[in-house]
Amino acid sequence: MNNEHTTTPELNVLAHSSHNGSFPWMDKSLSPRERAEKLVAAMTLEQKLAQLHGAMETINIYALPTADEMNAMSAEEQEQLMAQIQVQRHVKGIEELGIPRFRITNGPVGVGMGDGHPSPPATALPMSIALAAGFDPGLAREYGDIIGSETATLGQHVLEGPGVCLHRTPIAGRNFEYFSEDPYLSGVMGVEVTKAIQAHDVIAMGKHYVVNDQEYERFRTSVEVDEHVLRELYLLPFEMLVKDADIAAMMSAYNRVRGVYATENRYILNDILRDEWGFQGYVQSDFWSCRSCAGSLNAGMDHEMPDAKWCNETNIKNALEDTSLEIQTVDRALVRRFTQMFRFGQFERPYNPGVIDAKKHGAISRKIGSQTAVLLKNDGGMLPLDPKAYGTIVIIGQSEFVDDACNGGGGSSKVVPLYTVPPVEGMQEVLQSLGSNALVSKVTVAKDLANIGEAKTAAAEADLVILMAGLVASEGADLPSPNMLNNQNRMLDELLEVDTPTVVVTKDSSPVLMPWIVKAPAVLEAWNQGTEDGHVVADLLFGVVNPSGKVPTTYPVSEDDLLYAGHPERYPGTDEGNGFPVIRYSEGLNMGYRWFQSQGIKPLFPFGFGLSYTSFALSEFSVTPAQADSKSPVTVRVTVTNTGKVAGAEVVQVYLGIPVTGQPPKRLVGFQKVFLEPEQSQEVIIMIDPSATNHPLSVWDYCARDFVVKPGEYTVYLGTSSEDTPCKATVVVS
Missing domain, CATH: 3.40.50.1700 (Glycoside hydrolase family 3 C-terminal domain)
Incomplete structure (x- = not known):
């Protein structure tokens, strides 16, 4: 095994103190945004345009293999193809301004296709779906710490992950990159992974924003989804990434959202992401998801990858000439990205890749895997x-x-x-x-x-x-x-x-x-x-470790039990005369375990289910207060006892029944994993805070254009899976 990486001679002038005096943007006493603004103000138009896109030679995405052609390829042929088209995951540096080559690597299950050929080896971690099965934010922090550490060690600036789209169907090709069918679980795990990655001064990038929940016709499909469904399910984990993790970047999806490509959707990229949530980072296109020059930049996309198919010098100059694009919009896009680079000290850090501690990280991966x-x-x-x-x-x-x-x-x-x-x-x-x-x-x-x-x-x-x-x-x-x-x-x-x-x-x-x-x-x-x-x-x-994972996505008995069975409009979509497939999320909020419960369908294994080599008992359950206002936290208590003969872990799960017409029977609002020795007991306290970013008691109100807590009798369920919730109480919210 050889995991050493040689240092490649390239732009390191940014680290030389001789430039600090002549480069006012290298003044660390200024805020990252102030530094970014000074840098952009010093750039020529040509320099600005060169920084808006990746450095790969432009190719025709429609010349890429179709899904059927990909399926016909061997695994080796697929890997060779992906390696061929992803060896240049960077933006070229500008030496005279001290701008480093901006290196981007894929995630979210480890350091994937990184800048350079061949792609640098790294620790192959368990899939994101496995991490979610751990139901443990601590594991997510360790997972993100490995990814962030290895990204930094390999000299990369950006890790494209975590992925927080939802498992709407079990057949989606990228479910392994996403966490679960539940927005809260996905958000909690994504937040911890993001924090851990960015602790290494690496930009984390949430993806794929938004409703990229299927690969079928991903370059063409339009997703039609009601606003309350979009808000309460599919946008929720992204909102948590912004508000709880201060994520530095988002990746826009391939698909259309209500007929408009995600990279051109101002409502998604600007009105929600920035105006409502306060996102301060930048938006990168997924590879070839950009479909226009002025339209995408005006909508809020800031960086095209992997090439300059649209945001090239000719297109942008023409758009500036005909005023469909303003130079201030170009500047805005660059300031957003440079701000994050300055935030994480990436202008000062020379490219000097090191050696990953494979043994240490492998041991952590083994621990994570055994607990998921x-x-x-x-x-x-x-x-x-x-x-x-x-x-x-x-x-x-x-x-x-x-x-x-x-x-x-x-x-x-x-x-x-x-x-x-x-x-x-x-x-x-x-x-x-x-x-x-x-x-x-x-x-x-x-x-x-x-x-x-x-x-x-x-x-x-x-x-x-x-x-x-x-x-x-x-x-x-x-x-x-x-x-x-x-x-x-x-x-x-x-x-x-x-x-x-x-x-x-x-x-x-x-x-x-x-x-x-x-x-x-x-x-x-x-x-x-x-x-x-x-x-x-x-x-x-062989019992060295006691299994403690829980199913993060429901296992059906039959394909006939799934939400798209008999409903092609839900998947794979239908041609409604638009010239592209349309997928309608007509099941509404009834997705995942919510679907099975609302339809009275018994799953093979329900969300949150998982056995152990020991047994556990729940006692002393309480919910306080019994009456609350819309802003007061609700406290749920229970004592968990290991009643078996070996040490093990149980995951206490809290669900809410929302007293609003159209809401599913249960919504996950809290969980905690508890490790116990035989006969050991521990009190678990889970707070349900109405002001939390997952809006645990709220529903989307069309009139208020916001999340609102409705008055009524809320049912609190506590147990060890979405189906096994023996503890039950009510809270009246005024």
Whole structure:
């Protein structure tokens, strides 16, 4: 393993003190904005225009492969393509002004496609969906700390993440980059990741703003969504990023919002983001999401990436000439970005990439992964396994899940890992550390199941079978269905017939259907784990770590249970004569667990669900005050007791029933993860503050054009999943 990076000679004049006197914008006694304004005032028109866009040679986005063509490519071909088009993720520096080359790297699941070729390797972390399953802001801080540290070490200025779009459907191709189906959970985790990234003087960039909840026809689709739905669900985590994390940048989405491209949507980019929320950062286009020059800049987009397809010198000069664009608007865009660069000391920092502490960060990734996996089923307490009870163990599955660590997530966020721990090697190492002499082997099943007979024979001859299956999604295309690909359901169904103790480990980017689950005594959702896959799975199966993850997005029993079943207008959209597909969020607020509860549909695994190797009891529940005004916090208390025999963690979840017509039955408003030793108890206190940025008691009021707390009887639910809420009380709000 070699993770050293050589220093590339390039612009470092910005660090030389000789320029500080001649560059008034290098005066640190000035505010970042004052410095940015002085810099822009000193720039020529040509210099300004060169700073409005990335440095990649302009290409035709329509010449890129279609979703079907991408799906037909091998993983290696997809990676080569993405590497080819994303090696120049920067803005060229201007030496005579001391402006550094502005380096941008992708996220949000680690340092992905960074500036330079090849992309610098980094720690491949568990996917964002896995992090959300941890239901732990502390884990999110550790996760963001690794990303921020490695971004800074590699000399990059911007990390494109976190992603806080919602899991509206389980088939969306980028669900692995996003946290969950719930806006509050997504916002909480995104805020902590953002704070941790920016603590390393790296610009964090929230994405994809907004309603980029599907990859299907992402360059063309228009999303039609009611204002209260947009505000209460899809905008909410972005609002939390701005108000709670002071995020430095936003990335505008590919899609249209109500017929207007997100990069040209002044209502979204200016009226809401800046005027209402007070955002002080800058807006970057997603790669090739910019669709105009004057229109985008006027609307509030400040920086085109990755090239100058629209914001080039010719277009901008023409727009200035015909007055469809004002020079003050150009200046505004540059001041916004330079302000953030000065805020984080990026003009003073020379490019001097260092060496990532792969071992240290890998250990943290292993910890994060082990606390985010979800124990979905454990009949008869089969897990944890006794490491000394088996002489031979066979791991069976298709190549992506058994041959190497499952470093999932295709597309621009793909991380080139510093190292990986494959399943067999990782399990063997963990077993040896536990004093076991068990021999671990594997059988790689062909995608067409041509060698399923060999796999059955190996399963029958082993003392223990670990079946590994899953789903690795990718940017650029949605999944055809929530089923695992390449006949894996049939593979599991047949292998679960073998009369050998068997555990199923799923490694998913998104919730999947499990038609075989009645045959499986134990199922562990490990997600796409990245670097430490082999160790994490073994730690959990053999009880080194007690699983404590919770499902961040509902698992359906059938695709017929999903909100788009029988409703093509909801997904994939319909052609309404506009010349582009239109997707209508006609389900309103009933998305995710809200959909299942409002329709009376029983899910396979509800939002917030997750088992443990121990048991917990809730007692001494109380909610105060019983009567409150619209501004008074509500305090929820409960005592959690570990009633089992091993240490473990439980996630206490608080939901509200809002007494307003059209509201879903429950809304998550608070949660806390509690780690307890056997027989240990702890009081948990969760505050529901009406003034919090997630507007826990409020609904969007069309007349007030604001969030408003309506009077009435609010129901407070407390439990350990969205369905399991045995504690209940009411609060009357005047």
